[in-house]
Amino acid sequence: MKHPTIRNQIRRLRFEAGEMTQQSLADAAGVTRQTIIAVEAAKYSPSLELAFRIAAAFKKPLSEVFQYEGEGKDGVI
Amino acid sequence: MNDTKPPQSMADRAVQAFSNTSYRELGAWVSLIVTCFVYVPYFSWVVRRFLENRLEAGDLLGVFLGAVFSQIFFLVGVHIGLAILLKDEPRDERDRLIEAKSSHLAYNILSIASVIAAVWIVIGSVRFAGAPEAMRFLHPIFLSQVFLFLCILAETAKYLTQGICYRRGS
DSSP: OOOEEEEEEEHHHHHHHHHHHHHHHHHTTOHHHHHHHHHHHHOOOHHHHHHHHHHHHHTOOOOHHHEEETOTTTOOO | OOOOOOOOOOOHHHHHHHHHOOOOHHHHHHHHHHHHHHHHHHHHHHHHHHHTTOOOOHHHHHHHHHHHHHHHHHHHHHHHHHHSOOOOOOOOOOHHHHHHHHHHHHHHHHHHHHHHHHHHHHHHHTTTTTTTHHHHOOOOHHHHHHHHHHHHHHHHHHHHHHHHHHOOOO
């Protein structure tokens, strides 16, 4: 199976958000904790809608939460 | 930052792995194990009886009903246990994706296996044309068991795919 090519900063952002738990993020995003675990470990690429919900939970722009591989951290390809 | 403390022993690692496993993933693995546990002996018995030319409707029906009730009993019991131990959450997009993948694969396996089975039955009946063995391949009891085997094979593939997809992430 093709490995997802999307990186994310979820783990760091959870820490910066007052050590938000995976369950809290899952509740905010409307998914299960196991899905958040899979997204965080880059084993599952979320849908666009879920990606936006996760970013909204952190109150961050999408590009700060997810990066397409080959892309710089500032979001420029 | 970590949701749990670093595991200190195998027992701790097992508990953490269990808590990171969703109800649906465990349900898939349990369904796979129960299906194999019930139907491997069942089809072994059917094949043995078929080869001995002793596959009779009366015996077959009793054994089949026993297999079905056993499967229901074990599945319901274990799923109740899992529901008590784990929180069952509504299906999210990953659950729906995995379910769609597993159903798609199961359908493909059922389709391909059906064609193979049909060809095998025709070849068998032609190969033994004129001989009593030919009728065995066309006997309704034999055909019913072939059909049942294909369905169980597809179900097994579905559960296995679900378990693997959950383990791999999607």
